Amino acid sequence: MLFRNCAGGIVFYGNKVLLLKNEKNEWILPKGVIKEKSIPNEIAINRVREEAGVNAYILSTAGQTNYEFYSISRKTPVCNEIAWYVMEAYNDNCEINKDLGFIDGGFYKIKDALEMITYSQDKSIVNLSFKKYKILKREAVNI
Template sequence: MLFRNCAGGVVFYANHVLLIKNEKNEWVLPKGLIRNGDLSSDVAVKRVKAETGVEAEILSTAGETSYEFFSISRQKPVNNRIIWYIMQAKSKRVELDKTLNFKDGGFYPVVKALKMITYSQDKSLVSLSYKKYKDLKKEKSALAI
């Protein structure tokens, strides 16, 4: 089995979350492979930008997920472990990189997004991250007063 470490972003803009639709018609979150000793946080920010054109800043960690699949091209099972970050976008503008085979994407209201997301662990991740995001926003505005 091939083990890969990845990083990604649960990106919010107000009460909307960023989702992308991949070549398998799955609604997922932006993520990418950690290579050459890169920091997971840097990979997460870069992949969000590369896949969606969205500039976002990390507010907090969100947790980890993992999944396994059989890679037809490699002819072996692969285990992806993803470190997730809660991020805040600077704007709602999305420009998908079609060369990466993304079919659709954008910011969707969290309630709607939870129904769209393909995988249950991603639904849980978004739900928990949204609660944490709202708490972080409350703390930030309380500190500003």
Template sequence: MLFRNCAGGVVFYGEKVFILKNEKREWILPKGRIRNGSLATETAIERVKFEANLTPRIVSTAGETSYEFFSMTRKKPVCNEILWYIMEVNDPLFIINESEGFMDGGFFYIEDALKLITYSQDRALVNLSYKKYKDLKTEQITA
């Protein structure tokens, strides 16, 4: 099995989270493979910029997920292990990178995003990240 280290972002703008619809019509979070000795934080920020033309700021760590699939091109199973970061943007204007196969995307209210997101572990990640994000924002206000 081929193991790949990846990083991604759970990107918030106020009460909304950013999700993308890929070429398989799956609603997912922006993420990508860590390459060339890059840090996970750098990769996560770069992928959000590349996939959605957003400029995020990392607020906190969000956790880790993994999934396996069979790669037809490599003819072997692959396991992607993803480090996630809670991020926020000051400007919600985005441009979906259609050349990468993304069909749609945007900022959705959390309850709407949770209905759209394809994978249960991504839904759990968004739900927990939003709670942590709100708590961090509340701490900033009271500090």
């Protein structure tokens, strides 16, 4: 089995979260593989920018998820472990990178997003991260 460390962003703008729709019609979050000597939080920021054209910054860590799949191209099982970051976008402008295989995406209201997201782990991490995001924003106002 091939093990890969990845990093991704759960990007909020107000009461909305960034989702991408891939070529398999799955609604997912932006993420990428952490290559040798790369820093996870930089990978998360870069993937959000590369995949969705969104400029965002990290507020906090969000947690980890992992999943396994069979790679047809590599002819081997793969296990991805993803370190997630709670992020906030500077605005809700979005330009989906179709060259990377994405067919749709944007910022969606949390309630709608939780129904759209394909994988239950992603739904859970978005739900928990939104709660954390609201607390962080409330604390920032009170400083």
